[in-house]
Amino acid sequence: MEHSGTRQDSGRGTVALNDEWRLPGFTELEQLGTGTFGRVVLARQDNTGHVVAIKYLFSRFAADPAYLGAFRQEALALHRVSSPHVVRLYEFFETPQGAAIVMEAINGVSLRSVLMAEGALEPEAALAVLKGSLLGLAAAHSVDVVHRDYKPANVLVADTGESKLVDFGTAVLAGERGPSVGTPAYMAPEQWAGGQATPATDVYAATCVFFQCVAGHRPYQAEDTEVLRTLHEHAPIPFGEAPEPVHEIVALGMAKDPSKRPADALTFVGELERVARAGYGEDWERKGWSRLAKATGVLAAMTPLALLGAGTAAAPGVAAAGTGAVAASTGGIAAGLKIAIGVVAATAAVVGSVVVFSDASTPPPQAPPTTQQAVALKVAMKTRTGTVPGTNIAFSGDYPEVTGTTDQAWLKRVNDALAAPIDEWNRKTGPGAAKLEPERGPYTLLTKADVRSQNERYLSVRYSHDLANKPHPTWSYGRATVTIDLKEGKALTPEELFAPGKLTDDGLRILTERIWPDKEQCGPANSYFPYRPLKAVDLTTERKVWLAFTPTAVEITVNMTDLGFSTACAVQDYSLPYDKVADLLNPDLVAGVTGGKPMKGTSPAPPAQGLTDVSVGALTLHLPPGWSVQSQGLEKVIVDSSCPDPKKYFNCKYFLVTDNTEQSAEQPPYRPGGFYRRSAGGRACNAAGRKDLRQEGDAVPTTSATAPVGGTTATYEEWTIQCVPRGQTGGSGEAQVTQRIWFLADSQIVVMDEWRTPGVEELLRTATVS
Known part of the structure; x- marks a missing residue:
């Protein structure tokens, strides 16, 4: 250059x-x-x-x-x-x-520059770079794009500790034939012949680059292009020149026959994770980026x-x-x-x-819009960290920030309202937490935000509050919601969420009956759990009830403990389709959230009429009538419509969805490449009809593939797990269960089914991944 x-x-x-x-x-x-x-x-x-x-x-x-x-x-x-x-x-x-x-x-440097300066990388660092860029390739493969020119110059190592893929100048749709383009040192055998471009073609090139990272030279070296072609097509794979723990990765990714390689980059990521953990320990990735930082630091600074x-x-x-x-x-x-x-x-x-x-799925604008906000508004998630004023308690809070207008007063009004739940949680909880430190701490106040709907008129956000190192891992804390009228540039008050005259004790009594038609607010109504209709004050003074709005339903969060129920009742979430509560809600708001035009690139299209949205992290499922949702700690339990009593779902068909970025002492994260065991005490063998046995016996993977989830691609695995008596680890048992696991690596969403629940594949295929 x-x-x-x-x-x-x-x-x-x-x-x-x-x-x-x-x-x-x-x-x-x-x-x-x-x-x-x-x-x-x-x-x-x-x-x-x-x-x-x-x-x-x-x-x-x-x-x-x-x-x-x-x-x-x-x-x-x-x-x-x-x-x-x-x-x-x-x-x-x-x-x-x-x-x-x-x-x-x-702000980073190309992998080519790093290799020129370092010669070779330590295996953990090379694996970390490969994983990041493979995830980039996986995103391309999920929309049928093949890069065709993966090479060190097209991989950027950012100073944030991640690798990014660039330059799609030779990209084609998967399955297309094209001229023999690419960089000869990394071209797959089928690419030399102008054959079909497939994701396996990119897997080959990525493996060649990985080999170069750990060996210090390209896998095949020749000045003459035809000689190089012959080597790529016929020479033995030089995996022996790489460190022994990664021999399998090199041999797998550089197979001459594309059908013998991982089918796509996401499948290859799963193999990489397995090999990396086996060879370099569970924290291989952290060590890799730590070692790479030293190599890239001086280069990035310049x-x-x-x-x-x-x-x-x-x-x-x-x-x-x-x-x-x-x-x-x-x-x-x-x-x-x-x-x-x-x-x-x-x-x-x-x-x-x-x-x-700015969006390949829509045509260019034909004329300037009537308002700036119609094209410019954009929502991005931000994180605030610091110390609660007057205490030594740390906090970390997520909140959406709106940008895209020059009206600074409008922006301040909206963004102050969107960040307010963080301050309210800190103000409410910080002083009390400070009194318990250092004996029971250290504590960190946490707030997570989840955008429930957003379009050109309304933005509705639900917040979940938590406490790191909380006294008991199953305790749940407060919630909050904020719904913004983007046209007026302000947060709606509780009164503005309801139809005129409906935010009254009488109106809330009707809402209570629709949330709990059986009057079981926390178990059967009795003297211990008396039926208690909601009141207007529960939404206006010392909030105990919050409403959020999705394109298909109003979501109601109730702090049962604050209402006077046992702490075991905790915080409960309910979802009611608009056709069941439209008479109680602000008609303009309902019309706006169900029919407004989504902001470009920020919200999924609303599901078909009659479906109910259930979101976990970046995944939104669109459930047909009859399906229900229960909470099980950090997991969402999606219960099949055939279940006679969804609250007693343990003997029904159901599947679990969870955000792997969230964890607790009782629910450690799922480990990709292993079976699903998101419970510190192991899982009961309910699906085998043996509640007395635990899933702690021998576990054997039987299937490894990919599967479509919401327009992207997930790794898919099946595991056969032996059910053994409590206290036994390993060995065979009296029964067994089969787990089906879908894992979205980019968004860290895990779906697990042990019941062969009918319709799971279709629900995942039609889901939305943001």
Whole structure:
């Protein structure tokens, strides 16, 4: 790559780079490199100050339909792929003067630079880099995109401790045949012959790069291209030159026959996890990134982005050097924001016409929208940490932040309301927790936010509060909800959630009867658990009841303990379809959340009428009538519609869904590559009809594959587990259960079924993954 102010253009002489078209609305900060067909620059968006990378197609190629089509195809491929392990495309611009891809700017270095400086990496570091970029490939494979040019130069090692995949310039749809393109040192045998592009082709290239990382050289080396082709097609796989614990990974990923390799990158991740744990221990990934940080630290500190962050106060999108932040990832464009309409309009005025897209599934806008918020508003999850004022108690709180309008008063009003539940929880709980330290601590106050619906009119968020190192691991704490009217720019009051005259004791009595038609609020109604209708004060003073709104149902959270019930009743969640409660709720709100247009790129489409949404982390299931949901600690129990009493689901068919990022002493996380045992005491063999036995005997994997879940791909495994008496570990038992496990590695969602529950596959296939 050249970095000077001129370049040699064959047949044309020297062409000044300054003659190249530039995207209006951006100021170039530094040229990152040039190639045969274009250049990449670091630039700041003028109206926001955010820093991005812009890839330009040279103007002389922009006039050629073939080159322009290939450049547009690269942008489309990038836009089809959504993953934290793939560099994000924010916008694609195409004008008569030129074409440009605006994308995420990463504070990091290429794996090629790392290998040039280090020669080879320690195995844990190489495995960590491979895993991240494989997850990027998995995201591409899940939408049928094959990269075709995985190489060290196309893997960025970010200073945040993750690897990202870049450059989809040669990507095609899976199954397509194409010319023999790629980088010869990493091309699979079928790629040399111009055969079908499949995910296994990318697996081969990724394994070649991994081999280079651990061996210090490419798997096959030759100056002559035809000799190199022969080696890739026929030479033995040199796995013996890699460290012994990873021999299996190299041999598996570089199989000559693509059918003998892992079918796709996500399957390969599962194999990698298994081999890495066996060879380097459970904390292999942490050790890998720790060791890689030393190798990349000096290189990353010298990148233009790091230097800019260290010395340019006028670049709010760039973190100061050494903070570990990914550049342009804290707001504006970097939060997925559509480039401001002013830039689009200015471009159109200059060039006469412009093609802009920020979502491959929708056509370019035909005319400027009537309001800025209609195109610009974007929601991104943020985390606040600190110490509760007046105490030494730490807190960590998640909350959604809205960006995309220049009305600062509007933004402050909305975002203050969205962050308020964190402050309320800290204020309510912090002083009491401080009195118990240090004898029972240390404590950390936790708040997690879950967006239940968002569109151009309403944003509804549910918050869950918790306490790290809480006195008893099964205790649950408070909730909160906030519903924002984005048109008015304010949080709705409890009165505004209800129809006129319905937030009364009489109206709440009706709501109570619809939540608990059997009057069993916490077990059978008796003198110990008396039936207690909700009252208006429960929603307005010392809140005990909260409402959140999804596209299909109102979700009602009730703090039973605060209502006077036993602590065992805890906090309970209920979901009522709108057709059961519409007469009690604000009709404009119901119409808005069920029929509003989703904000671009932020919300899934509402499910079909009659379905009920159930969300766990990034996964939303759309349950048909009759299915029900129960909570079991950190797990959601999805009970089959044939169950006569869903509250007593243990003898019914059901499956579990859980967010693996959440854990407690009683419910440790699921370990990918093993069977499901998310219970400190083991699981009972209910599915085998033996409650007296535990799933602690021998466990054998019988199936390993992939399966579709909500438009993406999950690893799928089946395990046969022996049921043995309590206290016995290992061995055979008197009965056995078969677990079916779906694992979404990117979002850390686990689904487990032991009952062969009918319809699970269809529910997962039609689910939504955000």
